[in-house]
Amino acid sequence: MWYDSKHVEILDPKEWYNLIANEYKNYHNHLTSFDKWFFLSLLPRETASMDVIDLGAGDGRIYRILQAKNYAFNSYTACDISEKLLKQHPAILSSFNKGGDHRTEDLKKVICDVENTLPFEDQSFDLAFSFFVLEHIADVDHVFVEMERILRSWGKRIIGHFLQRREFIWKKGPNSFKIRLYNHRLQDIEKIGRKNLFDVTNYPIYEKWNLIWYIIVCEK
Numbered sequence: 001m002w003y004d005s006k007h008v009e010i011l012d013p014k015e016w017y018n019l020i021a022n023e024y025k026n027y028h029n030h031l032t033s034f035d036k037w038f039f040l041s042l043l044p045r046e047t048a049s050m051d052v053i054d055l056g057a058g059d060g061r062i063y064r065i066l067q068a069k070n071y072a073f074n075s076y077t078a079c080d081i082s083e084k085l086l087k088q089h090p091a092i093l094s095s096f097n098k099g100g101d102h103r104t105e106d107l108k109k110v111i112c113d114v115e116n117t118l119p120f121e122d123q124s125f126d127l128a129f130s131f132f133v134l135e136h137i138a139d140v141d142h143v144f145v146e147m148e149r150i151l152r153s154w155g156k157r158i159i160g161h162f163l164q165r166r167e168f169i170w171k172k173g174p175n176s177f178k179i180r181l182y183n184h185r186l187q188d189i190e191k192i193g194r195k196n197l198f199d200v201t202n203y204p205i206y207e208k209w210n211l212i213w214y215i216i217v218c219e220k
C-alpha cells in the first residue's frame, strides 16, 4: 500500500477488487458499453470443443455475455486474484449451449496471480480471454510467456485493453482509494506479443470519435 501526492491510498488489485467485490456488477453495463459485443465477432466459428481460460475473469461479466449468446465450450476456466470476485462467478451452467442440446461443460474457478507461473499444464487451452486486466499487470511479458506455454497450437488470445486516461477514485465512507494501474502502450504490448511468437492484430474501438480502447487478438 502506498500514497500518491494527493494522499489517496493506492491499493493493489487483490485488495481493491476484494473490497469492491459486491459492487463490481454495477459496472458491468458500463464496461460492456466499451465493446458492444464486438469481441464476439472475433471468436472462432466453432467453440463447442474448445477449452477456454479467462485470465482476470472477475465475477464472470464476459462469461455471462457468452452464456446469454448461447456459446458452448468444452471447458471454461475462470482465474482471478480476487477470491471474493471469483466467488460471484456463475458456477453452474444450465442453458449454456449453442445448438439447443443441454450440454453442461466443465467450469472451473482458480484463484491465481497471473504474474506468477500459472497452475496449468503446457498446451491445455484453445482460447484465452483477458479483458481490462493488463492494466493491472507490471510484467506483461511474463503473462505472454505463460500464454504461449498454456495455449495449444493455433490457440487464440483475445485481450481487451483500456486506455486509462483518468484515475478512478473510489470512496468508501471517509476513505478514498485508487487502484494500482500501469499505462502500457499498445505498441509495447504488440511488441511483447510478437516476441512471444504470436501474430498480433489490434482493433481500435472508438466512441464519439474518441479512441477508448483496443481489442488485441494474438494468434499462436
Ligand SMILES: C[S@@+](CC[C@H](N)C(=O)[O-])C[C@H]1O[C@@H](n2cnc3c(N)ncnc32)[C@H](O)[C@@H]1O
Residues within 6 Å of the ligand: 013, 014, 017, 031, 055, 056, 057, 058, 059, 060, 061, 062, 079, 080, 081, 082, 085, 112, 113, 114, 115, 130, 131, 132, 133, 136, 137
Ligand atoms: C477490471 S476487472 C475485469 C474483470 C473481467 N475481466 C471483466 O472484464 O469484467 C480486472 C480483474 O483483473 C483481476 N486481476 C488483477 N490483477 C490480477 C492478477 N495479477 N492476477 C489475476 N487476476 C488479476 C482483478 O481481480 C479483476 O477481477
